[in-house]
Amino acid sequence: MSKKTILYRERQRFRQFWLWAVVLGVAALFWAGFVAQVMLGHTFGSRPVSSVQLVVLVLLFGVGLPYFFFRMSLTTEVLPGELWVRFRPFHLRPVKIPLHLVREYERISYNPIQDYGGWGIRWGFKGKAYNMSGNRGVKLYFYNHKPLLIGSQRPDELYQAIAQAKELRQQP
Template sequence: METKFTETQRFTQWWLWVILIGVLLIPIYGIYKQMFLGEPFGDNPTSNIGLIVFFVTILGLVIGFRLIKLHTTVDAKGISFDFLPFSSKEILWSEVLTAEVIDYGFVGGYGVRLFTNYGTVYNIKGRIGLHVVLKSGDEFCLGTQKPDELKMLLNKLTILEV
């Protein structure tokens, strides 16, 4: 077995994309109805510029969800992760007090969750992650969809240190 774990996660939940695309269809329909058919969109219609601004905002949100990814690497040097575009860290094993795969439960949603019982939680989906406590007292948790593979690597790295 190789002494390296890598994982890249993206928002691929079908229900999330149904919601995002559904919300995106609202301003598209409004623009079509108001600008192309000449009928007001709603009981108190906004301006055409307002509809376009709404569309661009929602489109930016959809594109943002598409671009977000959590890339985790664990190897003999330490742990590194990129939660693009929000955070990026590299931690050497010499800075780590404990590292274990845990079920952190529901932490209020996906993305970056601050001030949880596990420090900052970075997750894309699920409730399993690598909980890391640093010697400084800081802690964080990285969501994973490959807990067994990560556990095996952590066990192997522990054996190599002895």
């Protein structure tokens, strides 16, 4: 099996302060309930759950939710003739985009909330988007379907790598 040359690779994670404040705030709330009810013996809230249920909730929301967001990542790779995008944990394998299907591409700045409804894997009237943070990326226009936005912290490098990958693909 031949190893393909990777022309560009970028791995992004959620970096928004407000997102981590919400996720860790929710986790802290469940941990506070656990400490108060299970360790100190006080009831937590006006309608407390059983200690077993609270342990399950702490495992799900106090440990699982922060871990889920910590492990979430967007990996973009450009290879000769292909663009691979993998949004963990939702994609088990990378989404492979043959660059010969791309008729045009451009570096853009966009408004994640207005244009796509936020960050993540998003669908909207302007097409599909894979983005983690920021407001810059490369938008791909296809011959046969809606555009695709790939969010990037280094859109200039991604753009150049796509140009190089398309050029390498066209050579015999």
